[in-house]
Amino acid sequence: MGRKFKKDPKNKKLFYKYLSIITLVSLLSVLIVCSTYLGIASKYRNDEQLTTLARNTTIISKNSEKILSQFSGKYNSDDVVDISPLSMICNTINNMSAAIDADIFIINMNGEVVVCKEMMSDRFRFDSNAVCVVHGGYKIDQSIIDAATDKDYTEVGRLGSTFVRTQLTAASPIKINNKTVAIVIATEKITSSWYSYAKRMLQIFLVAALFSLVVSFLAVYYLSYRLTRPLRDMATATEHYAQGDFSYKVKVRGHDEVAQLSEAFNTMAMSLSALESSRRSFVANVSHELKTPMTSIGGFIDGMLDGTISEDKYEHYLRIVSDEVKRLSRLVTGMLNMSKLEAGEMQINMKQFDISADIFKTLLSFERKINDKSIEIVGLDKMESMIVSADEDMMMQVIYNLIDNAVKFTPQNGYIEFKTYRDKEKLFVSIKNSGAGIEREEADKIFERFYKIDKSRSYDVKGAGLGLYLVKSIVELHGGQIVCKSRINEYTQFVFWLPNV
Known part of the structure; x- marks a missing residue:
């Protein structure tokens, strides 16, 4: 990061080429x-x-x-x-x-x-x-x-x-x-x-041309230097970026197209810096998410093998081991799906199914967690059958991630409300949970990959920042959209829609 970059004489090749061309054109x-x-x-x-x-x-x-x-x-x-x-x-x-x-x-x-x-x-x-x-x-x-x-x-x-x-x-x-x-x-x-007259005229022209060329050379030298300076700055910046130093910025001069290019270059640098930060955060998160369940699984199994854990408690700890294995499986699946989505390799198998029934089935897998936190489930009795044309496996992942997110952030004795409805063109699914809510600034970022609201991990202790990113990507892949609505210390609500059958 502290590496000093020496100025390469070759960096001025474009400047001298441009200067030579302009001078030659002027002479011609x-x-x-x-x-x-x-x-x-x-x-x-x-x-x-x-x-x-x-x-x-x-x-x-x-x-x-x-x-x-x-x-x-x-x-x-x-x-x-x-x-x-x-x-x-x-x-x-x-x-x-x-x-x-x-x-x-x-x-x-x-x-x-x-x-x-x-x-x-x-x-x-x-x-x-x-x-x-x-x-x-x-x-x-x-x-x-x-x-x-x-x-x-x-x-x-x-x-x-x-x-x-x-x-x-x-x-x-x-x-x-x-x-x-x-x-x-x-x-x-x-x-x-x-011929003498022509010779005199030619001499006059050559003297005038020489004077004009000198003036033009100085003007072109100055202009060429100014025009190529941002390019040299960008070349220097790329060397810094290649070393992972995204703090270097290209100086923006003026308001012309070159200045716009410099601004775009700096914007790109900020994006690369944010991406690099996200990548490092992702690596740290994934490392932690892999290490924590692996440590738990290894510790419990070793305890059973060496007799530290008595046989009457095997079932309890094996259930924990099973949950951690499922957690690892979801993490790996999420990373694979993210890779496929970004590569455009995710295949959609469209078919018609009842999305309300899938919400019921998915909710059953969270029964123990819901009971442990005494969460009230609202709206299931009012839900009607809603037929949608989509990839059912992908929609199950969307529903699972949204319910998992709701259960995770709903406080003790809170509630989760489900609602499905449709208009002439769209089918809507709403999942709303009570809780601390999300700041407006955070609400704009939660669908970014690797982004986690609580950086200290005091709440989201079992997330890698991929769930909502995958939800948004899958919904948009089906031609729909998803939005987040929240009020601090009251609720958080996710609503997504899909095209009608």
Whole structure:
């Protein structure tokens, strides 16, 4: 009981596990938020840039159509008759490319680049003999040409197989007389400036995340410690209980579910303490109940054998020995029945019988004790036959225990009153005896197993505290109930009911 319990580092395993999980979840949450933000920001930027590219390719295509329409001659995708309009278009492309920092060029319907800013001479005129080192090797896929022939086209990709890396692309058709003769294409790399921006944002997020994690770690550490402290207290308490020390109590903190669990744990400890006390009391009672008759039986038989008791007194002492043997038999039977009831192994053999007749028969077995105490029996002349459906052997035990209890506690020249009656649903049996009565506090406990009203055993000298517990259990097993009514220094009355046949 005085054993000291050392704190085991393993007791904090749950605390560290909980702390690690919460920290990991917080870190993952920050990373998810950061990744989501960068993804949304990247998509938003791409959409904005594609909108800008599409708007400018449309402007160039409309401007090109207007320029070409102002000049006579025939223009097609393979031959340019007039150099002047191409110079104007090339100049427009050059200015627009510089303004939006994009690569803009025009392709014919075969996918070849025919106009780009690199074809402009130093005198700002289109040089048809110029060789473009940038776009000279481009050959736009037919699928792109088909997609951009009749309407504007945008993509985030490699423009078919033109580029090695993903780029932003917008295309608008140039139409003469409702016929597409060329396509304006504008491309923009996903520049390093965006990656720099993303990197800066990631750094900001990581700094914020680090700060948040530190704060979260401290908060989670504190909360985890508070949440797991009652569990550690309970673990310590179980160690005490395992050693039989039920005095240790878990401290209740707050009013939440953990506090309710702590209260329930303490309630359980009190129940275990009461059960342990009852068990010890039961062991002491049973030991005494076994020892007393065994001592009497052994003493009387030894007296007969060694001649201490004369032969003319044999019958008297043999009767005492017989009573003690019966007492031992009842004690053992009660313990066996209690064990069966608690294990749910008690089998009920239902049959119909007259419970009033069983009361008469059982009362006859107490005739000598009743006569010795000059007890008056009341109510037998008014009892009628009462048929009940129950296990007769069990009901006989109920009746026997109640009569035995009444005879035991009825004073000299007292009375015991019997009554049976019924209503539409229930059959009632009442056994009332005069005497000292039972305190209200005691009346609530007398049906508990091993409980004895008189701890000093000055009255209940031959009981183990099982009789009324078995009575209550058997009655409830039949679907009935039993109650105790008492008035101090006047009477004690037990009334039980069973369902009608």
